[in-house]
Amino acid sequence: MENVLLQAFNGLINGAFYALLSLGLAVIFGMLRVLNFMHGALYMLGAFGAYLLTAELGLSFWWALVVSPLAVAAVGFLLERVFLRWLYDLDPLYNLLLTFGLALAIQDGMRLRFGMQGVPYSAPPQLQGALQIGVMFFPTYRLFVLAFSVLVCLGTWWVIERTRVGMVIRAATEKPMLTRALGIDVDRWIPPVFAFGVALAGLAGVLAAPMRNVSPLMGADLIITTFAIVVIGGMGSILGSVVTGFIVGVAAALGAVYYPPIANTLVFILMALVLLLRPQGLFGSAEAG
């Protein structure tokens, strides 16, 4: 029993990564109607950003946590202005293909520069080691990741639900035409929202760097799972993406305890079920889906 609790808790940490990534995807999809396939590649850039800041400039993890997501946001902003914006009026498929192509280009570019094997990156000295909490014994860094990402998710939720900016985003997500008709310049908000969404991916990348291999393909497989989560949660649903992220994290961890081969498949089984029984997703309204 103790082990099951521990495993479920550990699942929350993987869930935190899924939540951060799918939150970014959901925000972008809601506002731009773009399925951002380069999200995984930008997550990888976030991790490499942390590595470069430490290896080249000697900055600590804490600086990386701030600077790297901002740098990824800048890259995202640029890509949106140069490439994505020309395709908004066309079928969403075009932007999906475009972002998929950009993802391949980014990954291969990094591969040429850094090779496949990956680069070393370790947790900040303050967070190394493990903590004993009750009966549980857990790496300190993982606890930090969980707490930090819950805060970021709550912060994002607060901005979207409680501020004026959030109101515009929500309005533009649900009824873009009507919002425009009310005299709100929706287009003005597109670049910053996109930059924010990819900054979340970059942030997830920095958080992943001390736990996972920092390599050009680290985001390539993650993106598929993340998309499945967004579909389960309901396309464009902020709450749905976060909650589903955590659910899938825990489910995968428990799956691995009882029957390991199913661990990575579970999310897709869940997706198939949701699509059959509730196509708009767990938290999506029929309209937004």
Add this chain to the structure above:
Amino acid sequence: MARGTTAESRTGITRRRFLTAAGAGVAGAALAPLASPWPRVSRAQGAVRLTHGKLVIGIINDQSGVYADLAGLKAVEAVKMAVEDFQKKYGQNAVGGPIEVISADHQNKPDLGSAKAQEFYDRDGASMIVGVDTSSVGLAVANVAAQKRKIHINVGAATSALTNDNCNKYTFHYAYDTVMLANGTATEVTRKIGKNWYIVYPNYAFGQDMNRSFTRAIQKAGGKVLLADATPFPNDDFSTYLIKARGMRPLLNIVGTMHAGQDLVNFVKQYNEFGLRKQGLNLAIGLLFLSDIHSLGVQAYQGTLYTTAWEWSMDRQAREWADRFLARTKVRPTFVMAGDYSATWQYLEAVRRAGTDDSEKVVAALEGYRFSDFFIRNGGIRKQDHLVVHDAYLARVKAPNEVKEPWDYVEIVSKIPAREAFLPLSQSTCKMGA
């Protein structure tokens, strides 16, 4: 990439091809009456008759995926280096014609590897394909070799099936296999460090084969496998299995990972994160390459015992070659890169002994051949299953304060003699049809 190499070398060949073919023809005609009574003498003089006037060697491996750093383009360089060195030693006419090296990326896809192999053998006239990491692709290329009756010397793949159930007359397995890895690591770790194992392996051909080989060797050494878990492949988070391992204390003392490439790096990173070594759970790694240690740093792996076919710093002969390789490629070689060089060299030697590149005769020249070089020590090519047996080594990853120069990560603990390192012939399931 492959196309570039081929086209480039081809332009130079048409002219030379005529001359060498003519030269070989004259030499062959002159030696023909002498050839039958004194075959050895005439062959030693290098009168090799090539079927197509030139010798083409293909190398196929992962050049862009998870295994690109353990062989990849650096291994292609190793093969080219072998050809150049061979021609330096025996002259430009070492095998009676020009030698061309072509290469391709199989991206870890068996169908792609098999298509490339067919292309190399049929269209480009390759008489031998070397390299081919990733077990599933290695098996696919071996099948093509059998169909086309052309030689394949596998260096990079681990699966022992290449010389057992899937063996064939034209395929040789050169550097290592899962049985060798298990014989070394599983046996030594069980005897010296701990008897109760938890094996975690990736769920595909290589991982399953490793799990079987390790379980067998652990039991033989008096140990026990408490649990074996198959993980999805690829996988970036192993925390579940590490927590499971913690729950199995105090009975458990060894966590054995059979992962390779990126998955291995993730596993080791997280093993350290969870601080399992401090809690009495030692790490055993099924397959470890120099490139893996290089990417994560010695600290992450320090103290780990594993089995290797070769290590660049193990003696003067190995180091001399590694120095030349470093000068050429800017990296120290993994044992796969060194193995690709050595396999290419031994193939060329066999062509000289056979006096032709005809597969049947070269196979005959390779079978039963005993040799040593900078890579293979006390080597022998078994006729019955085409396994190249040789000394293997139990190695230990150094602690950071023991590292004396760049890439100096590994210390050889002991030698596993050739006859103990590999599967005994009596247990081989290879049935080689003619």
